[in-house]
Amino acid sequence: MPSSGPAPLSESDPYTVGTDHWHSLPDGRIQCDVCPRACRLREGQRGLCFVRGRVGDQVVLASYGRSSGFCVDPVEKKPLHHFLPGTPVLSFGTAGCNLGCRFCQNWDISKSREIDTLSGAASPDALAAVAERLGCRSIAFTYNDPTVFFEYAADIAQACAARGIRSVAVSAGFMNPKPREEFYRHIDAANIDLKAFTESFYEKIAFAKLATVLETLEYLRHETSVWLEITTLLIPGHNDSDEELTRQCAWIAARLGTDVPLHFSAFHPDFKMRDVPPTPPETLHRARRIARDHGLRFVYTGNIHDPEGQTTYCPGCGEAVVVRDRYVLNDYRLGDTGECAACGHRLPGVFDGPAGDWGARRRPIRLAPPASRPGPHDRRRPAAENTSKGER
């Protein structure tokens, strides 16, 4: 259900831009077509994600050029283990989310209704310049789901690409095909949350649909050049049974192949699920065993101390080629393009030169306030130019 928020939407707001993916309904409402939530909006209403809403005869994005924070992190934290290992990534987010996960660990950002006061300003060019100045090899859209601000993220990705900086999406993959294609054509790597392997979990706990997420995974794997890794947060009693994990791993092996890295990470009680205990390490070890038994070659544990479960082994000769302890690389035995130093087998992923040495550092960044509005604002367009407009 759409919701009305305290801050009225306005076309004159410098952070509000027109969008393309929506259509008019016979009853006078306008439906947003960015995600399967399909919010149907009357004048002034915001969608469930809160950052998109209706102004006049179009759906607008009200967070273009706004940020909820920046930090330089190790890319392993996204998590991505086969993408420019050891390098720093500029982590970035806005506000709002199109899911409703009861266990959200970023709920202060994803469910923020205070975007006017929470956010700093950052144009795509300014962000790309900051990433370059800080020596980041990539930028990650990560604190909240980039689906809800994908036009802004795509512009940032293009500004970064012009400076040789790659872009990473950390997303739940709950997005419709057309905007998904428009967004991911600018993205180099993605970590998609596969939150569970039952529709009932998605329906009751994440307020989304498993089928859409599986479609996104297959799309990324087979129809794009985006480097793909998957994360599943294991929540005791909700998505960690042998039976469910077996089905999930069998599906990944059969539909995506055995080279897609899979991360199992530990849940910590948060948001609306404080009554569920943290994930025992044994659950992560068990999940990893099941995945490896199904032939998955790169299966990692996260949020626990487990060097064995965080190390990459060469599928060619079995050598430990990237020895990790959480986000720190303790040993690195790959060549510049990811080939094993012992046997020459080339590992799947994006490898470009020697490993970085960023380590586990986390460096918060403050941007100077802009002298003027953030721009570019040439996305703003009159409703008549919207090619998606019209009834279905």
Ligand code: SF4
């Ligand atoms: S992107 Fe936001 S407004 Fe659009 S359908 Fe999804 S939740 Fe609703």
